[in-house]
Amino acid sequence: MYVKKRRLGRGVAIVGAGVSKFGSFSDKTSRDLFIEAFNELKQSVDRGIDPKDIEALYLGNHIGEYCEGQSLMAPIIAGYLGMIPKPATRVENACVSSGVALREGIIAIASGLYDIVLVGGVEKMTTLSTEGVTDALGSALDALYETPAGFTFPGIYAAMATTYMDKYGAKEEHFMKVAIKNHNNGALNPKAQFNTTIKDIMNGRIAKAKQKGQPIPTWVDEIEFLKDPKANPVVAWPMKLFDCSPITDGASCLLLVAEEVAKSFTDTPVYVIGTGQGSDYPLYEREDMTTILAAKFAAQEAYAMAGVKPEDIQIAEVHDCFTIAELVGIEDIGFFPSGGAIKAIEEGLTARDGAKPINTSGGLKSKGHPVGATGTAQAAEIWLQMRGQAGARQVPGKDISLALTHNVGGSGPTCAIHIYERR
Amino acid sequence: MYVKKRRLGRGVAIVGAGVSKFGSFSDKTSRDLFIEAFNELKQSVDRGIDPKDIEALYLGNHIGEYCEGQSLMAPIIAGYLGMIPKPATRVENACVSSGVALREGIIAIASGLYDIVLVGGVEKMTTLSTEGVTDALGSALDALYETPAGFTFPGIYAAMATTYMDKYGAKEEHFMKVAIKNHNNGALNPKAQFNTTIKDIMNGRIAKAKQKGQPIPTWVDEIEFLKDPKANPVVAWPMKLFDCSPITDGASCLLLVAEEVAKSFTDTPVYVIGTGQGSDYPLYEREDMTTILAAKFAAQEAYAMAGVKPEDIQIAEVHDCFTIAELVGIEDIGFFPSGGAIKAIEEGLTARDGAKPINTSGGLKSKGHPVGATGTAQAAEIWLQMRGQAGARQVPGKDISLALTHNVGGSGPTCAIHIYERR
Amino acid sequence: MVSQKEFTDAAFNQLLGEGKLMASRCKKCGALHLPPKPICVNCQEGNMEWTILKGKGKLAAFTTIAVGLPRMIQEGYGRDNPYCSGIVELEEGPRISARILDVDARNPQKLKVGMPLVVDFLERGEGENKRTLLAFKPV
Amino acid sequence: MVSQKEFTDAAFNQLLGEGKLMASRCKKCGALHLPPKPICVNCQEGNMEWTILKGKGKLAAFTTIAVGLPRMIQEGYGRDNPYCSGIVELEEGPRISARILDVDARNPQKLKVGMPLVVDFLERGEGENKRTLLAFKPV
Numbered sequence A, B: 001m002y003v004k005k006r007r008l009g010r011g012v013a014i015v016g017a018g019v020s021k022f023g024s025f026s027d028k029t030s031r032d033l034f035i036e037a038f039n040e041l042k043q044s045v046d047r048g049i050d051p052k053d054i055e056a057l058y059l060g061n062h063i064g065e066y067c068e069g070q071s072l073m074a075p076i077i078a079g080y081l082g083m084i085p086k087p088a089t090r091v092e093n094a095c096v097s098s099g100v101a102l103r104e105g106i107i108a109i110a111s112g113l114y115d116i117v118l119v120g121g122v123e124k125m126t127t128l129s130t131e132g133v134t135d136a137l138g139s140a141l142d143a144l145y146e147t148p149a150g151f152t153f154p155g156i157y158a159a160m161a162t163t164y165m166d167k168y169g170a171k172e173e174h175f176m177k178v179a180i181k182n183h184n185n186g187a188l189n190p191k192a193q194f195n196t197t198i199k200d201i202m203n204g205r206i207a208k209a210k211q212k213g214q215p216i217p218t219w220v221d222e223i224e225f226l227k228d229p230k231a232n233p234v235v236a237w238p239m240k241l242f243d244c245s246p247i248t249d250g251a252s253c254l255l256l257v258a259e260e261v262a263k264s265f266t267d268t269p270v271y272v273i274g275t276g277q278g279s280d281y282p283l284y285e286r287e288d289m290t291t292i293l294a295a296k297f298a299a300q301e302a303y304a305m306a307g308v309k310p311e312d313i314q315i316a317e318v319h320d321c322f323t324i325a326e327l328v329g330i331e332d333i334g335f336f337p338s339g340g341a342i343k344a345i346e347e348g349l350t351a352r353d354g355a356k357p358i359n360t361s362g363g364l365k366s367k368g369h370p371v372g373a374t375g376t377a378q379a380a381e382i383w384l385q386m387r388g389q390a391g392a393r394q395v396p397g398k399d400i401s402l403a404l405t406h407n408v409g410g411s412g413p414t415c416a417i418h419i420y421e422r423r
Numbered sequence C, D: 001m002v003s004q005k006e007f008t009d010a011a012f013n014q015l016l017g018e019g020k021l022m023a024s025r026c027k028k029c030g031a032l033h034l035p036p037k038p039i040c041v042n043c044q045e046g047n048m049e050w051t052i053l054k055g056k057g058k059l060a061a062f063t064t065i066a067v068g069l070p071r072m073i074q075e076g077y078g079r080d081n082p083y084c085s086g087i088v089e090l091e092e093g094p095r096i097s098a099r100i101l102d103v104d105a106r107n108p109q110k111l112k113v114g115m116p117l118v119v120d121f122l123e124r125g126e127g128e129n130k131r132t133l134l135a136f137k138p139v
């Protein structure tokens, strides 16, 4: 695969970030969620930001049509932020909508058109039933050839999992270990939808059974709990409930500025030194169904632009919409060789205190996955980790100066990867 | 209104354009339509283009979720064009989706990231009933405060028309004259959905009545025909059937390249010298409901970047999703003063042989309005007119060296304006 | 306690259900926001309070719709029975979209921009789906 | 005349309705495209011909789905009655997504990547909505 070495006209830095609480909020609309994230962003800009100085908005949103009957959402959000008449654009690339919004913001600053750009994403999913969400997210598959075959979004990742199991000998336990790790991190993230470990969920169920005088489950550890189909029913085999990211309401945003003005906002900007985006066919047309070409291409582009290698990256947020996706993802970004993710999860290399901490935020699995908001929420976690502001989940013993986000859309037809530097 | 004078890092030119036939095509999907446009684009590049050299796709699409159950459409289209693993991004800003895709393509080239970018749009609308389309397009209104009031998309423009009538004394006849003019142009455009004049439609009805032995209508001219509620029923008063653009399937695309390589594709590139985009509130929140601030802001930005004035522009494609929109549009782009569009249409100034020809393509009204495809289809008309390739509808007696497109999303919460130069 | 509600669509609708048309007012610059906004669009301040509107205003823009939204077709409207939607400018200044009731939607020429209107509240749906819609009618 | 059809989804589905699984083949480089593509993804050529596939292949990837699409729920599937969707690699090379029939979807561990399959055609809907879906089943 030939990757052209690309250069941006100007450097770009993140000087503020905000994330709403992730969860299920029946009385909040997309607008309310985005404002919540934006209010946190305003607080996060060390020397402050006047919203009137923001020159453009790129907004990621995936299924606003299904969830709120709302298209053309970007100018509506801009209106609530007081940004009229500045340009506002919605980017829709399924679960990488705000990852691509971030990329478009970077490109727009690099073009010389703007100095200060707001990028972000929002998704209000809990207005729909599980069936409704399955239908809505299913729109990201190939509507002509995948959905007629009955594939759902979890189903297509499950199919990927069966080829991965067949080719590399992965077992269901390996997927479970990804979920356990990410819940361990999410338990330390107050914004997370599931702000608790799987062990605590298990112990909670045992306590509840005791309290209610019901038969007491005999799970000895989390793996046994996750192997119990009553506790962890199949969604699309081999993906079970605890392999799947939840249905989430949430929003996130970042303030991007041209590198030369970054220091007027903060002493510790986070520079975006690499951006890559790629595309791939639907799963059935891919030469190798255990990898995502869009991610490999995006990663190579981002590494080439940043002038760094996978081994230089200290932490990453990786798109774990399903547990199989994290295993494939950490291989696609070159952290581990093909099939090597199995050993990595077995040996705890991707744990918060491991060699390559992955998803310190809790990942999509535990933090929640408001699809359109996920890309910029990943970057917001990197922002905190790089500035040493991640609180209880701050990676121990590492001064983070190079990090990466890996954000995938749909089953992998699109992916955006960004590399961040703290100087 | 303060407009910053913005500069792009590099110049951008159009070196190819393609438009599918517009109409109702029951056996064609979005993919088929886009390929049809792309095949024409390939033919239009004077020295040829190898699709493998295209570095990115920006695709405008508005209601693919409603019409085909398809989100994440951009990489699917990229797959059919042989562009994998190149980045592909969907932009959704309602009816200005591909107008903004064009802008994003320009910005991306200006950033230095790419030299060759495909931008375009597609909409496959006729899978839905009129009621279904009304619902789908209605998603571009404010779903919380406009649709609960019963507003439809034609309805919100109709409301704008009542304020315009009240403030400037416009009559229903003025709207009708816009439709007559645009059909006169569309009759000369073989790609147009309604490739016929309103006079011919009227005469056809008279002939049909004679043939069937029915009472013969006594319309003496097109205005009388359009005033007959049987021939031209109200959709949302004062907007009637012939004030509304139709439900259309279609696609369009442009090949953008960096200015410095343009001449290696053609001796007569069309340079994009100005781009502007703006946002506005929903109609009810606007200070003046007879104008669209998003358009005024976008126009001022585009004029400032291009260094030209409204009086310099020779022709324009203006967003006439409804006839009132063209009247407001030609004022917003500064061709006529506020309320001056009335006199302009009365005096034929915007006819094909007038001082300021507007919508030589037939406009959205006659050519058709596949919403996501409209922005780049407008630019494709300019491409033809500037190269003298518009055939029977080529503007007479003018060598077009400066032109403009005005593309509005929804009821006006978003607008993109581009200015083109032939050197 | 109206004044403690967040400035959300949910709160606005709940207040409509109580027969109250309320806006948010910026405590700093006094700007009124209808529908309510939690951040002042005028001065970017986030310090707002609820304020009740009298519900008197005039028609600022309107249409009578023959090809309606699915929900309106379900209410019995259609090509032969159009409905009126409008934008109302309230005495206090802000404008809002609303259903316009008690007018002859078949004769839109008789409706005039500027005609005085008074607020009404329209109940639709049952049980969990019950919702109050904002409407106005001639004085 | 199959060979004169455009290389569209509509044609592919019509052919499925006739019991034919057909791909488009590039006349220049010989690449097979399933589902059919009108432009060769391999060499960018637009000169294609229809070619019929034998309908024999093997299971390349699969899942058994308990939380299904609305249309599958309407067919009676659900948490207690999962269905199988898969990707089938045909003898001629291309892969395609399809319903997998006649397997025990409650025991997915018994299904194996590589198991041989043969094409089947599943009719769904009535009248205008009638559609033939691509399916495979064990040999």
Ligand SMILES: [Zn+2]
Binding pocket: C026, C027, C028, C029, C030, C031, C040, C041, C042, C043, C044, C045
């Ligand atoms: Zn204020």
Ligand SMILES: [Zn+2]
Binding pocket: D026, D027, D028, D029, D030, D031, D040, D041, D042, D043, D044, D045
């Ligand atoms: Zn070929």
